[in-house]
Every structure is written in C-alpha cells, then in structure tokens.
Amino acid sequence: MNSFSTVWDSLVDLLAHGLLGFNTWEVVAVALVFTHITIAAVTIFLHRAQAHRALDLHAIPSHFFRLWLWLTTGMVTKEWVAIHRKHHAKCETVDDPHSPQTRGIKTVLLTGSELYRAESKVQETLDKYGHNTPDDWIERHLYTPYSWQGVGLMLVVNVLLFGALGATVWAVQMMWIPITAAGIINGIGHWWGYRNFEAVDASTNISPWGIIIGGEELHNNHHTYPTSAKLSVKPYEFDIGWAYIRLLEMVGLAKVRKTPPMLKLGAVRPVADDKTLEAIIANRYEVMAKYARHLRHACAAELLHLKAEGAAGTAKLANMKLAQRWLHRDEEKIPQDVKAQVALAVEHSPRLAKLVAMREELRQLWTRTNVSAEQAVVDLQAWCKAAEESGIAALQEFALKLRAAKA
Numbered sequence: 151m152n153s154f155s156t157v158w159d160s161l162v163d164l165l166a167h168g169l170l171g172f173n174t175w176e177v178v179a180v181a182l183v184f185t186h187i188t189i190a191a192v193t194i195f196l197h198r199a200q201a202h203r204a205l206d207l208h209a210i211p212s213h214f215f216r217l218w219l220w221l222t223t224g225m226v227t228k229e230w231v232a233i234h235r236k237h238h239a240k241c242e243t244v245d246d247p248h249s250p251q252t253r254g255i256k257t258v259l260l261t262g263s264e265l266y267r268a269e270s271k272v273q274e275t276l277d278k279y280g281h282n283t284p285d286d287w288i289e290r291h292l293y294t295p296y297s298w299q300g301v302g303l304m305l306v307v308n309v310l311l312f313g314a315l316g317a318t319v320w321a322v323q324m325m326w327i328p329i330t331a332a333g334i335i336n337g338i339g340h341w342w343g344y345r346n347f348e349a350v351d352a353s354t355n356i357s358p359w360g361i362i363i364g365g366e367e368l369h370n371n372h373h374t375y376p377t378s379a380k381l382s383v384k385p386y387e388f389d390i391g392w393a394y395i396r397l398l399e400m401v402g403l404a405k406v407r408k409t410p411p412m413l414k415l416g417a418v419r420p421v422a423d424d425k426t427l428e429a430i431i432a433n434r435y436e437v438m439a440k441y442a443r444h445l446r447h448a449c450a451a452e453l454l455h456l457k458a459e460g461a462a463g464t465a466k467l468a469n470m471k472l473a474q475r476w477l478h479r480d481e482e483k484i485p486q487d488v489k490a491q492v493a494l495a496v497e498h499s500p501r502l503a504k505l506v507a508m509r510e511e512l513r514q515l516w517t518r519t520n521v522s523a524e525q526a527v528v529d530l531q532a533w534c535k536a537a538e539e540s541g542i543a544a545l546q547e548f549a550l551k552l553r554a555a556k557a
Contacts, residue, residue, distance in 0.1 A: 168310060168315070168316060169310055170311050180312070180319070181322050184319065184323055185323060185326045188223065188323065188326055188327065189326070189364040190364055190391065190394055191215040191219050192219070192223075192364070193363075193364040193391040194207070194394060194395060194398075195211070195212065195216070196215075196219070196225075196230050196234075197234065197366070198379050198391070199212070200230075200231045201230075203282075203377065203407065204407055205395060205399075205404050206407065210403060216284065220293050220297065220300035221300045221301065221304040222300075222323050222326075223301070223324075223327050224300055225327070226293065227289070228276060228283040228284075228285075229276065231279070232275050232280035232283075233247050233269045233275065233279075236278075238373070241350075241351040247266070247269040247275075248266065251340060251352050255337055258340075260333075262331075262332025262337060263327075266332055301320075330362070330363045330366075334367075335356075335363065335369060339367065340369070341354070342356070345370045346439055347371070347436070347438070348479065348483070349373045349435070351373055353370045353372070354370050355368050358388065359387075359388050361390055365382065365392060366381070368387055374435045375410045375411070375435075379407065379408060379409060380395075380406075411432055411433050411436070412433070413433040413437065415555060416556040418553050418554045421534075422527065422530045422531050424523065425556065426552065426553060426556075427526055428557045429556050429557040434516050438512075438513065441548060443478075444505065444545075445506070446474055448501060448502055448505055448544065449470060449477060449502065450474060452502065456470060469491040469492065470499075472488050472495065473502065477492060477495070477496070477506065480513075481510075504542060504545070505545065508533070515530055538550075
C-alpha cells in the first residue's frame with residue numbers, strides 16, 4: 151500500500167511540476183525560447199537555405215532544424231519549400247497558394263494553415279516546385295510518413311519536463327507557425343506596411359524590428375531580393391535571422407551565397423556608358439526607391455505651397471495628399487478609386503508631371519524587351535541629358551548619381 155502511495159504521489163508531483171520543477175515564469179521563458187528556435191528553423195533552414203538556396207548549411211544545423219521542425223510543427227520540408235516557391239512564381243495571382251490580394255486578408259489571416267494543408271496535397275505543386283529538398287533515409291522513413299507523430303512526441307516531452315503546464319507550452323508551439331507564418335507573414339506581409347522597393351507584387355515590410363518572427367517581417371525586401379540570405383537593407387532594419395546565419399558562418403556551419411546588391415557610386419562619368427547601364431539595371435530596385443524619395447519630397451513641397459496659398463480643406467490639397475502616398479508607385483499599383491485624384495494633382499503641377507514622366511522613361515530602360523543594349527545606352531544618355539536640362543534640381547542631382555553608378 152505504501153509502495154502504491156509513493157508511486158501515486160510521484161506521478162502527481164510529476165504532473166504538477168515536471169521533471170525540471172520549473173515555476174510558471176520559468177516555463178513561460180522556456181516556451182518563448184522554444185518558439186524562437188522554431189522561427190529560426192523556419193527562416194534559416196526552410197526559407198533561406200532550402201527554398202531559395204541563399205546559403206549552404208552544414209549537416210549539423212540542417213539535421214537539428216529538421217528534427218526540431220518535425221517535433222514542433224509536423225511540416226514536411228518538401229511540402230513547405232514547394233508551396234513557398236509556388237507563392238513566388240505565382241505571386242498575387244489566383245494560383246498563389248495564399249495571397250490576400252486574391253483570397254482576401256480575412257481568409258489568409260484566419261485560415262492560412264488550412265490553405266497550406268490544401269496546397270500540400272496537390273501533387274503537381276510538389277513535383278514542380280519541391281526539387282532538391284532532403285530525400286535521405288530519415289526523411290523517407292520518419293519525417294515525411296510520420297509527420298504528426300513528431301508533434302505527439304513533443305507533447306509527451308513537454309508534459310514530462312514541465313508537468314501539466316507542458317500541455318500549454320505544446321499548444322503555444324502548435325499555434326506559433328500558423329499565426330506568425332501563415333497569418334502574419336503571408337497575410338499582413340502582402341497587405342499592410344511600408345515598402346522600400348517597387349517589387350512587382352504587393353509585398354510589404356511589417357516592422358523594421360523582427361525579433362519575434364526572425365526577420366521575416368521584412369517581406370518587401372525579401373520579395374525584391376528573394377535569393378538573398380540577408381533580409382534587412384536599411385540601417386534601421388534588424389534581421390535577427392541574419393545575425394544567426396553570420397554566427398553559423400563564423401564557426402564554419404554555414405556559407406552565405408548571396409546578399410542584396412548595393413548601388414556603388416564612383417567618379418561621375420562625362421557620359422553614361424554600358425557599364426553605367428549595367429550598374430543601373432543590376433540595382434534597379436534601389437534606383438527606383440531613391441527616385442521615389444524625390445517624388446515624395448516633391449509632393450511634400452507642393453503640399454506646403456498649397457497650404458501657404460490657403461488651400462486647406464480643398465480638393466487640391468486632398469488630391470496632393472493622395473499623390474504623396476501613391477505617386478511613386480508603378481501605375482498599375484495605384485488603386486483604381488484614387489487614380490483620377492492623383493492624376494488631377496499631377497495635372498496641376500508641371501514639376502510633378504515632369505518627374506512622373508521621366509520616372510516611366512527611366513523604368514523602360516529595363517522593362518522593354520525589344521531594344522538592343524546599344525540603343526538602351528543611347529536612351530540612358532538621352533534621359534540623363536533631359537534630366538540635367540530640366541531645371542528641376544532633384545532630377546539634375548539624380549542624373550549625376552546615375553552617371554556615377556558603377557557595377
């Protein structure tokens with residue numbers, strides 16, 4: 151009887167406190183660490199290394215991340231990679247597995263994980279986009295066929311370590327990726343936020359500080375340079391995933407293959423040449439981002455001018471505010487319901503009209519496909535000449551910087 155009582159008391163104590171005997175706050179701290187490791191595994195292993203080949207990982211972190219993801223998410227590497235690659239290939243179209251632009255933000259936010267599961271069952275997606283993912287013995291015989299058993303094992307481990315609170319830790323782990331990746335990144339990251347670059351899709355940066363979701367919130371940067379291992383591009387942006395990659399690289403466990411290109415400036419050439427054109431095209435997103443700042447500043451100056459004239463509350467002022475928000479975007483990205491008002495703002499400002507027209511002419515240097523390289527250089531020279539003769543200081547300064555660009 152005493153033996154049974156002792157065993158029973160031990161079981162009760164185990165359920166109450168777990169093997170580690172942690173208090174509530176210690177368990178909360180561990181849960182946060184666990185979820186952060188999961189985010190790191192997704193962004194470093196699944197996303198940057200596997201889906202985009204932005205870095206090569208040593209076998210040690212690769213196998214650790216695979217094991218950890220099996221235990222904490224049940225996601226199969228080939229499925230995740232295939233779905234993500236298809237997202238990039240079909241971004242913002244009806245074939246995009248999880249675009250809020252076509253499916254609605256509410257659908258992606260609330261049912262993002264269901265969208266993922268549905269796409270993971272499409273064999274055509276796996277065959278077309280899931281190439282060059284792990285296909286070794288452990289993948290074929292454990293991780294892929296027994297994906298749910300991993301998360302089941304994690305539940306047992308959590309309960310053993312933390313007692314009854316372990317079930318809560320497990321629940322948080324199970325919700326973490328559906329909420330952060332399927333909801334926030336795939337949803338809000340294509341719906342709301344700021345944009346450094348005019349990527350062809352609707353991607354946005356949610357926040358410049360990404361400790362919670364590993365740098366993945368810098369989604370516009372990623373869609374602009376998808377094969378870059380580093381997601382931050384501005385001094386105020388912080389990519390903690392990149393910090394971990396650099397640490398792995400320092401100890402020989404990773405090798406970075408690509409980072410975002412940086413526009414380099416040298417001496418101003420007398421005339422733009424083929425090297426200038428090469429540098430501009432290679433850094434076209436950064437070039438257009440710099441041009442966008444000039445457009446926004448021009449709109450701000452026009453707003454001040456209108457206010458000085460006493461135009462507060464008028465349609466002109468309202469139109470100019472819309473122009474400041476949208477004019478630097480590609481025309482097809484400006485919402486239909488504000489296009490007319492933005493056009494009116496441009497119509498009433500010859501300076502803005504010139505900036506907008508020359509922006510489109512500059513963009514055509516790399517969007518036209520029926521022009522030879524020689525003709526493109528001639529067009530660039532003509533653009534610089536027109537900018538320098540425009541009488542607009544912003545255009546003159548921009549043309550000088552273009553002539554200083556080097557590959």
